[in-house]
Amino acid sequence: MLLLKLTQVESSLEDRVVKKEHWDQLINREGVGFFDLPNRVSLWKAADKRAAEIKESFRKLVVLGIGGSSLGGRTLLAALAPASKDVEFIENVDPCSWQRRVEALGDLSQVHFVVVSKSGSTMETLSVTCAIKEVLISKSLFKNHCFTVVSDAGSNPLTEWARQNDIRELHIPSDIGGRFSVFTAVGLLPAAFAGINLEKLRAGGSWALQNQEFQLQLASALYLSFSELKKSITVLWSYSDDLLTFGLWFQQLWAESLAKTVDRKNLKAPWVSTPLPLVGTNDQHSVLQQVAEGTKDKFALFLEVASFTSMGPKISEPTFRGLEFMKGRKLGELLQAEALATRQALSGYGVPTAVLQIEELSPECLGALIMSTQLAVGLIGEIMEINAYDQPGVELGKKLAKKLLAESER
Amino acid sequence: MLLLKLTQVESSLEDRVVKKEHWDQLINREGVGFFDLPNRVSLWKAADKRAAEIKESFRKLVVLGIGGSSLGGRTLLAALAPASKDVEFIENVDPCSWQRRVEALGDLSQVHFVVVSKSGSTMETLSVTCAIKEVLISKSLFKNHCFTVVSDAGSNPLTEWARQNDIRELHIPSDIGGRFSVFTAVGLLPAAFAGINLEKLRAGGSWALQNQEFQLQLASALYLSFSELKKSITVLWSYSDDLLTFGLWFQQLWAESLAKTVDRKNLKAPWVSTPLPLVGTNDQHSVLQQVAEGTKDKFALFLEVASFTSMGPKISEPTFRGLEFMKGRKLGELLQAEALATRQALSGYGVPTAVLQIEELSPECLGALIMSTQLAVGLIGEIMEINAYDQPGVELGKKLAKKLLAESER
Numbered sequence: 001m002l003l004l005k006l007t008q009v010e011s012s013l014e015d016r017v018v019k020k021e022h023w024d025q026l027i028n029r030e031g032v033g034f035f036d037l038p039n040r041v042s043l044w045k046a047a048d049k050r051a052a053e054i055k056e057s058f059r060k061l062v063v064l065g066i067g068g069s070s071l072g073g074r075t076l077l078a079a080l081a082p083a084s085k086d087v088e089f090i091e092n093v094d095p096c097s098w099q100r101r102v103e104a105l106g107d108l109s110q111v112h113f114v115v116v117s118k119s120g121s122t123m124e125t126l127s128v129t130c131a132i133k134e135v136l137i138s139k140s141l142f143k144n145h146c147f148t149v150v151s152d153a154g155s156n157p158l159t160e161w162a163r164q165n166d167i168r169e170l171h172i173p174s175d176i177g178g179r180f181s182v183f184t185a186v187g188l189l190p191a192a193f194a195g196i197n198l199e200k201l202r203a204g205g206s207w208a209l210q211n212q213e214f215q216l217q218l219a220s221a222l223y224l225s226f227s228e229l230k231k232s233i234t235v236l237w238s239y240s241d242d243l244l245t246f247g248l249w250f251q252q253l254w255a256e257s258l259a260k261t262v263d264r265k266n267l268k269a270p271w272v273s274t275p276l277p278l279v280g281t282n283d284q285h286s287v288l289q290q291v292a293e294g295t296k297d298k299f300a301l302f303l304e305v306a307s308f309t310s311m312g313p314k315i316s317e318p319t320f321r322g323l324e325f326m327k328g329r330k331l332g333e334l335l336q337a338e339a340l341a342t343r344q345a346l347s348g349y350g351v352p353t354a355v356l357q358i359e360e361l362s363p364e365c366l367g368a369l370i371m372s373t374q375l376a377v378g379l380i381g382e383i384m385e386i387n388a389y390d391q392p393g394v395e396l397g398k399k400l401a402k403k404l405l406a407e408s409e410r
Numbered sequence: 411m412l413l414l415k416l417t418q419v420e421s422s423l424e425d426r427v428v429k430k431e432h433w434d435q436l437i438n439r440e441g442v443g444f445f446d447l448p449n450r451v452s453l454w455k456a457a458d459k460r461a462a463e464i465k466e467s468f469r470k471l472v473v474l475g476i477g478g479s480s481l482g483g484r485t486l487l488a489a490l491a492p493a494s495k496d497v498e499f500i501e502n503v504d505p506c507s508w509q510r511r512v513e514a515l516g517d518l519s520q521v522h523f524v525v526v527s528k529s530g531s532t533m534e535t536l537s538v539t540c541a542i543k544e545v546l547i548s549k550s551l552f553k554n555h556c557f558t559v560v561s562d563a564g565s566n567p568l569t570e571w572a573r574q575n576d577i578r579e580l581h582i583p584s585d586i587g588g589r590f591s592v593f594t595a596v597g598l599l600p601a602a603f604a605g606i607n608l609e610k611l612r613a614g615g616s617w618a619l620q621n622q623e624f625q626l627q628l629a630s631a632l633y634l635s636f637s638e639l640k641k642s643i644t645v646l647w648s649y650s651d652d653l654l655t656f657g658l659w660f661q662q663l664w665a666e667s668l669a670k671t672v673d674r675k676n677l678k679a680p681w682v683s684t685p686l687p688l689v690g691t692n693d694q695h696s697v698l699q700q701v702a703e704g705t706k707d708k709f710a711l712f713l714e715v716a717s718f719t720s721m722g723p724k725i726s727e728p729t730f731r732g733l734e735f736m737k738g739r740k741l742g743e744l745l746q747a748e749a750l751a752t753r754q755a756l757s758g759y760g761v762p763t764a765v766l767q768i769e770e771l772s773p774e775c776l777g778a779l780i781m782s783t784q785l786a787v788g789l790i791g792e793i794m795e796i797n798a799y800d801q802p803g804v805e806l807g808k809k810l811a812k813k814l815l816a817e818s819e820r
Contacts, residue, residue: 083514093742094745254700256697258700259703272704286481292804330505348806404750405743
């Protein structure tokens with residue numbers, strides 16, 4: 001399903017510093033349950049059922065959510081149903097893009113809105129929901145069955161609204177944080193609506209759980225790249241356009257989970273690298289120069305799709321001088337050759353790299369990939385002895401924004 | 411048009427270390443002409459004229475190009491014509507996305523292809539062009555007037571093909587490198603086809619050239635953030651969905667131009683930071699935790715659009731408990747308040763920031779923004795005494811990829 005190859009010159013990445021004891025710590029940690037999600041079958045069935053119900057009355061599903069409330073669904077859609085026009089995501093409070101996106105939805109009577117917020121109080125999502133609700137009211141289209149709420153089961157501004165207005169709720173289990181919620185209704189409801197096979201996705205997640213040795217190896221290599229090799233930037237270089245969003249999802253998962261001021265003992269937390277998602281071959285034409293010739297502060301994990309080698313159109317007639325080497329080749333072969341050549345070139349520059357290979361862009365492989373990276377980040381949190389499940393650094397800005405708006409003149 | 415505010419606690423960023431002498435060096439450097447493009451009126455008129463000609467026979471324009479050959483056009487389209495469906499970009503040799511994108515083009519007899527490569531030998535672009543040519547041939551739709559070639563005026567694989575097949579060419583001047591080519595046919599032809607006013611864009615570019623003091627200030631602040639404050643990551647945090655692509659364009663411009671092994675004297679080149687493009691408010695929900703609480707290795711330049719404050723729907727009825735502060739507020743006000751609050755929060759964490767404010771998302775402002783950032787990067791190249799116009803670090807991978815494909819069995 002997945003394969004990790006350590007290709008770099010630095011043999012230290014092969015050490016297995018993340019061990020069974022960290023795994024045990026992780027799965028016994030109170031209030032942390034993301035790794036158990038593949039076993040909670042009823043949750044997957046509920047998402048499938050709700051998607052089918054919505055489909056009976058609506059042609060399009062629009063997710064209103066931001067960060068962990070949208071990136072999981074966006075990742076699944078981009079990788080597994082990239083041609084789908086049935087699901088859209090409205091995240092930001094950008095006034096230009098909001099207007100354009102709402103207009104582009106067309107006939108709003110055909111649109112079902114899924115409002116997603118774990119805390120139920122995310123001010124962007126609540127504001128966007130208000131604005132859309134007012135558009136629906138102005139067109140006499142506001143009805144409670146146009147909405148589904150996905151949130152914590154407890155009482156919060158979003159669930160209170162749902163309960164007062166008889167709006168259907170799906171719940172994010174209390175032991176699942178926002179950025180670890182892709183295998184709850186957050187990711188699964190839009191995925192099911194777009195026709196993605198949840199059972200196969202779940203099987204991939206289970207594979208990851210059953211391959212503990214692989215997870216310890218992946219976590220060790222990623223951990224050592226910054227703790228031992230002191231690389232301050234972790235490049236996730238995906239050789240697939242459809243994995244670009246996965247890169248953004250991984251960026252959030254890594255950045256919010258691992259960058260902390262203090263550890264679990266309230267002492268200064270260990271240093272961690274910053275994630276930088278890139279796409280190949282595109283970013284060979286933009287950022288490769290810096291990775292190769294800039295400061296040697298980067299470790300690059302190449303994410304490659306094995307099946308691509310035999311895919312794409314075959315070039316019968318290379319047409320251009322100097323392109324003879326492409327005669328009889330498929331486009332996918334060129335992509336793979338460039339990935340390999342880029343890694344070799346980086347090795348020549350002394351930049352350590354590794355490859356995470358997935359068999360194909362299938363629900364099973366995506367399920368395995370997503371669960372493996374969640375486990376890697378969770379395991380790194382254990383070896384760093386930090387709380388990988390809070391985000392104190394984002395709270396201050398939220399409070400300040402409310403204060404600014406409350407105090408300023410209207 | 412543009413405004414730069416230094417908001418961080420570090421007063422050292424206010425030093426004007428980039429001076430008139432660096433400006434003079436830049437504009438007198440042989441073979442470097444990007445700053446002169448706003449004065450080359452005939453080039454802008456040629457792009458407008460060619461766009462009009464293509465429009466007479468085709469409904470859609472597809473750019474085949476990668477890196478500097480696509481990012482400039484993509485930046486203009488995303489910021490100034492984001493709703494346009496008339497222009498598409500096919501960049502990568504990803505076999506999945508290639509297939510899907512070509513199928514989505516619909517009636518190929520209505521599509522004009524613009525093949526862009528400064529060197530005329532970019533293997534991804536030539537391969538994609540071959541593949542599309544073979545699709546057109548299979549449908550008996552291949553005709554020379556379906557293509558325009560944008561390249562260097564000299565003889566290269568792309569222009570040779572154009573000349574042999576009587577395909578129209580537009581030229582990138584010899585003193586303009588790929589990543590500095592947005593104000594040539596590379597960016598201007600797709601922009602004109604989408605209806606963007608080139609004359610206003612050009613006026614914005616001219617504004618930037620005429621405001622030398624502003625450019626020295628911008629270049630100084632950006633340069634000092636890594637040379638003096640030793641920040642290894644330069645965050646460009648755009649508070650506009652439509653400036654996301656500008657961030658990717660800036661990332662390329664910075665990374666390829668400034669990260670060099672050796673300087674102009676062939677001595678070890680100075681250290682430079684790595685660019686990280688983010689979007690607000692989205693990335694407050696993903697990367698802010700790391701910027702705030704992670705290692706203090708970041709400088710953040712906030713890119714804000716002043717006109718947004720009065721834009722977007724007004725929230726009449728905040729609906730949700732805790733959202734009362736939004737009553738009577740526009741969505742754009744929330745975006746701006748969040749940008750300001752995030753900067754204040756980062757200051758509290760000791761992260762230095764600055765704001766680059768543009769008046770509005772207009773052709774004039776985009777022209778000024780693009781030229782200002784090009785000038786800043788060029789000026790930083792001068793003070794670093796490096797060649798900001800080559801990219802030796804990307805050549806090795808290209809050679810290796812060709813070798814791999816040539817040597818492997820078919």
